[in-house]
Amino acid sequence: MAHSDQKTPAKIIISISALNKWYGDLHVLRDIDLDVKKGERIVIAGPSGSGKSTLIRCINYLEKYQGGKIVVDGVELIDDRKIIENIRREVGMVFQSFNLFPHLTILENCTLGPIQGLDLPKEQAIEKAMHFLNKVNIPEQADKYPGQLSGGQQQRVAIARSLCMNPDVMLFDEPTSALDPEMVKEVLDIMVSLAKEGMTMLCVTHEMGFAKEVADRVIFMDEGQIMEQNNPVEFFTNPQHERTKEFLKQIFF
Amino acid sequence: MFELIALLSFGDQGWGDELLKGLGVTLALAFATVPFALIFSFLVAWSKEAPNRFLRMAGHGYTTLFRSLPEILTLIIIYYQSQAILNSFTSLFLPGISISINPFVAGMLALTLVFSALGSEVVRAAYRAVGKGQLEASYSVGLSSRKAFLNVILPQMWRHMLPAFGNLWLILLKDTSLVSIIALSDIVRYTNMAIATTKEPFFFYTVLALVYVSLSFISGRGQMLIERRVNRNMVGGR
Amino acid sequence: MFAHLMDNLDLWRIGFANTLSLTVLSFVIGFIIAIPVGLARSRTGTWMSRITYGYVYIIRGTPLLVQIFLLYYGAGQFHKALSQLGLWWLFREAYYCGLFALILNTVAYQAEIVRGAVLAIPKSLEEAGASVSLSMLQIFRFIHLPIATARMLPALGNEFVLLLKASALVSVIAVTDVMGQARYLFSETLDLSVYYVAAINYLAIVLVAEAILRKLEARNIWLNPR
Numbered sequence: 056m057a058h059s060d061q062k063t064p065a066k067i068i069i070s071i072s073a074l075n076k077w078y079g080d081l082h083v084l085r086d087i088d089l090d091v092k093k094g095e096r097i098v099i100a101g102p103s104g105s106g107k108s109t110l111i112r113c114i115n116y117l118e119k120y121q122g123g124k125i126v127v128d129g130v131e132l133i134d135d136r137k138i139i140e141n142i143r144r145e146v147g148m149v150f151q152s153f154n155l156f157p158h159l160t161i162l163e164n165c166t167l168g169p170i171q172g173l174d175l176p177k178e179q180a181i182e183k184a185m186h187f188l189n190k191v192n193i194p195e196q197a198d199k200y201p202g203q204l205s206g207g208q209q210q211r212v213a214i215a216r217s218l219c220m221n222p223d224v225m226l227f228d229e230p231t232s233a234l235d236p237e238m239v240k241e242v243l244d245i246m247v248s249l250a251k252e253g254m255t256m257l258c259v260t261h262e263m264g265f266a267k268e269v270a271d272r273v274i275f276m277d278e279g280q281i282m283e284q285n286n287p288v289e290f291f292t293n294p295q296h297e298r299t300k301e302f303l304k305q306i307f308f
Numbered sequence: 309m310f311e312l313i314a315l316l317s318f319g320d321q322g323w324g325d326e327l328l329k330g331l332g333v334t335l336a337l338a339f340a341t342v343p344f345a346l347i348f349s350f351l352v353a354w355s356k357e358a359p360n361r362f363l364r365m366a367g368h369g370y371t372t373l374f375r376s377l378p379e380i381l382t383l384i385i386i387y388y389q390s391q392a393i394l395n396s397f398t399s400l401f402l403p404g405i406s407i408s409i410n411p412f413v414a415g416m417l418a419l420t421l422v423f424s425a426l427g428s429e430v431v432r433a434a435y436r437a438v439g440k441g442q443l444e445a446s447y448s449v450g451l452s453s454r455k456a457f458l459n460v461i462l463p464q465m466w467r468h469m470l471p472a473f474g475n476l477w478l479i480l481l482k483d484t485s486l487v488s489i490i491a492l493s494d495i496v497r498y499t500n501m502a503i504a505t506t507k508e509p510f511f512f513y514t515v516l517a518l519v520y521v522s523l524s525f526i527s528g529r530g531q532m533l534i535e536r537r538v539n540r541n542m543v544g545g546r
Numbered sequence: 547m548f549a550h551l552m553d554n555l556d557l558w559r560i561g562f563a564n565t566l567s568l569t570v571l572s573f574v575i576g577f578i579i580a581i582p583v584g585l586a587r588s589r590t591g592t593w594m595s596r597i598t599y600g601y602v603y604i605i606r607g608t609p610l611l612v613q614i615f616l617l618y619y620g621a622g623q624f625h626k627a628l629s630q631l632g633l634w635w636l637f638r639e640a641y642y643c644g645l646f647a648l649i650l651n652t653v654a655y656q657a658e659i660v661r662g663a664v665l666a667i668p669k670s671l672e673e674a675g676a677s678v679s680l681s682m683l684q685i686f687r688f689i690h691l692p693i694a695t696a697r698m699l700p701a702l703g704n705e706f707v708l709l710l711k712a713s714a715l716v717s718v719i720a721v722t723d724v725m726g727q728a729r730y731l732f733s734e735t736l737d738l739s740v741y742y743v744a745a746i747n748y749l750a751i752v753l754v755a756e757a758i759l760r761k762l763e764a765r766n767i768w769l770n771p772r
C-alpha cells in the first residue's frame with residue numbers, strides 16, 4: 056500500500072488509521088489508512104460498491120465504524136454527541152442528491168446551520184449566506200425554494216450551504232453524477248475555484264478532468280481497500296495495479 | 309361467563325338467531341346499496357367533467373353537500389322528507405290511502421348519496437390516472453368516444469379505483485349501523501333489543517364490535533384477492 | 547316556516563357551541579395523542595407497533611355508533627369500579643363520554659396520518675441536517691416537524707370534516723349538539739325544517755374550515771413549486 060511519502064511540515068487535518076467497517080457480514084472498509092494535510096485536494100475513484108461513499112461518510116460520522124480510528128483536527132471521533140457536532144461543524148459535506156431542505160428557501164437553507172448550529176446572529180448569518188450565494192453565482196435565487204431550481208443550481212446552493220459553516224474540510228460525494236451533462240460544468244467550476252483558494256477537499260468523483268486539474272492525490276479504491284494512490288500525472292499515465300488500469304480504461308472508454 | 313355465552317344461543321332463550329337475522333339485514337343493505345352507489349359515482353363524476361358549466365357546478369355542489377352533512381342527518385332527512393313528499397302525493401291522487409316509506413329503501417338512498425359523493429372523486433382520479441394518451445390512442449384507431457370509454461378506459465380504471473372503493477365499502481358497512489336509528493331492524497337494533505331484556509350492554513356491544521371487526525377483516529381479505537386478480541391481468545398483458 | 551328558529555335561538559346556540567367544542571377539542575387532543583401512537587406505529591416489527599396497529603384496526607373496523615354505545619351504556623355496568631377509580635364522571639356525563647369516544651376514534655385515524663407523514667420524510671434530509679451540525683432535537687424541530695406538518699395538512703383537514711360529521715352521533719346519548727337539538731325540536735314540533743337548519747349549521751362549519759385550510763395550505767408553496 057503506497058503511503059504519502061512527502062514529509063512536509065503542513066498540518067495533518069484528518070488522520071484515518073486501520074479503519075474497518077461492516078454492514079452485517081459485508082466487510083465494506085478494510086484497514087483504511089489515510090492522512091489528509093491541510094489544503095490538500097484528494098480525489099477518490101473506484102468502481103461502484105467499492106466503499107468510497109462509506110469512507111467519506113465515516114469522516115463526519117454519518118456512518119459508524121467498527122474498527123480503527125479517525126482523528127479530525129486533533130480530536131478523535133468517538134460516539135459522543137458534542138464531539139460529533141463539533142466535527143460536523145468543521146467538516147462540510149455535499150451530497151450526490153443535493154439534499155436541500157425542501158421547505159426552506161435557498162437563503163434559509165444556508166442560514167439554518169449557522170443560526171442553530173453555530174449560534175450566529177441572524178443578520179450575520181444572512182450576510183454570510185448572501186456572500187456565499189454570490190460566490191456560487193446564484194444570489195438572485197435566494198428567496199426561491201429548492202424545487203424551483205435546476206439540479207445544477209441546487210448543487211451550487213448545497214455547496215454554499217456547507218461553506219456557510221466555515222468548514223476546514225469539504226467532503227464531496229459524487230456531486231455531479233446526478234446532474235444533466237450541461238450542468239456538470241457549472242458545479243465543477245465552483246469546486247475548482249474552491250480548490251484554488253486552498254480549501255482542503257476530499258472528492259469522490261469520476262470527473263477525471265477535475266482530478267487532473269486540481270488534485271494533489273488520486274486514490275483508487277476497490278472492494279473496501281485503497282488499492283493505489285498517486286499524484287494525478289503518475290496515476291493516469293502509469294497506473295500500477297491491473298484493477299486500476301481496467302478501471303481507467305472503462306472511464307475513458 | 310357461561311351464562312353470557314348462552315345468551316348468544318339460538319332459540320327462545322338466546323339472542324343468536326335474532327342477531328344473525330340483523331346481520332342479514334345489515335349485509336343485505338350494504339350489498340343492495342353497492343350497485344346504485346357505483347352508478348351514482350360514475351354519473352356524478354361524469355357531471356363534474358362535463359362541458360356544461362352548470363352540470364359541473366351541480367356535481368361539485370353535490371359532493372360538497374353530502375361530504376359535509378353528517379350521515380345520520382342525511383339519513384333522517386331522506387327518511388322523513390321522502391315520507392312527506394309521498395304523503396302529499398297520495399293525498400293528491402289517492403286520497404284515503406297511506407303508504408309508508410320503507411326504512412330499508414330510505415337507508416339505501418341515503419347511503420347511495422353519501423357513498424357517491426366520495427366515490428365520484430375516486431372515479432375522477434382513476435380517469436385521470438389512466439390518462440389522456442389512452443383516449444387519443446383509441447380515437448386514432450377509430451373508436452367512438454363511447455366505445456373508447458367502455459373498451460379502453462374503463463377496464464383500466466378498475467385497477468386504480470379498487471383500493472379507494474375498498475375503503476368506501478368499509479365506510480358503507482359501518483354506516484349501515486345508522487339505519488337502526490330510523491327503526492330498521494339491522495344487527496345494531498337487535499343488539500339494543502337484546503340489551504333491553506338482558507341488561508348486559510357491555511357484553512352485547514362487545515360482541516357487536518367483534519362482528520364488525522370480523523366483517524372488516526373479511527372485506528380486507530376479499531379486497532386483497534380481487535386486487536391480486538385484477539393486477540395479475542395487468543401483468544399478464546405486458 | 548322558520549318561526550321555530552327564532553323561538554329556539556338559544557337551543558341552537560347551545561347546540562352549535564357543543565358541536566364546535568366537541569369537534570375542536572377531540573381533534574386537538576386526538577392529535578396530541580396521535581403523535582406518539584403514529585410514531586410507535588411506524589416502527590414496524592416492534593411490539594409497540596403491533597399493539598397500536600391492533601388499536602387502529604379495531605377502531606377503524608367498528609362503527610362509531612357502536613363505540614359510543616359501548617362506552618356509555620357498557621360502562622354503566624362497571625359503575626362501582628369506575629367510581630372507585632374516580633372516573634365515573636367521564637362516563638356518566640353524556641358530553642364527556644361523547645368527547646371521550648370521539649377522541650378514541652380520531653386518534654386511530656390521525657395516527658395513520660402521522661405515520662404516513664413520518665414515513666414520507668427522506669432519511670437523506672436528516673443527514674443533510676447533521677452535516678450542518680444540527681442536533682437531533684434541532685433536526686426534529688426544523689426539518690421533520692415542518693415537513694411532516696405540511697404533508698399532513700390536507701389529510702388532517704379531511705379528518706376534521708369527518709370528525710365534525712361523526713360528532714353528530716353523540717346525539718344518540720342525548721348530548722345537546724346541533725343534531726341533538728334538531729332531534730329534540732323535531733320531536734316537539736314535527737317540523738322537518740329543523741333538520742335543514744341543522745344541515746346549514748354543519749355546512750357552514752365545513753365551508754369555514756375548508757377556507758381556513760386553504761389559507762394554511764397556501765403557505766406551503768414549496769410543496770408545489772413552479
Ligand SMILES: Nc1ncnc2c1ncn2[C@@H]1O[C@H](COP(=O)(O)OP(=O)(O)OP(=O)(O)O)[C@@H](O)[C@H]1O
Pocket residue numbers: 078081083101102103104105106107108109110
Ligand atoms: N446501509 C447499508 N446497508 C448495507 N449495505 C450497504 C449500506 N450502504 C452501503 N452498503 C454496501 O456497502 C458497499 C459500499 O457502498 P458505498 O456506497 O460506499 O459504495 P460506493 O463506492 O460509494 O459506490 P457508488 O459508486 O455506487 O456510490 C456496497 O456493497 C453497498 O451495497
Ligand SMILES: [Mg+2]
Pocket residue numbers: 107108109228229
Ligand atoms: Mg457512493
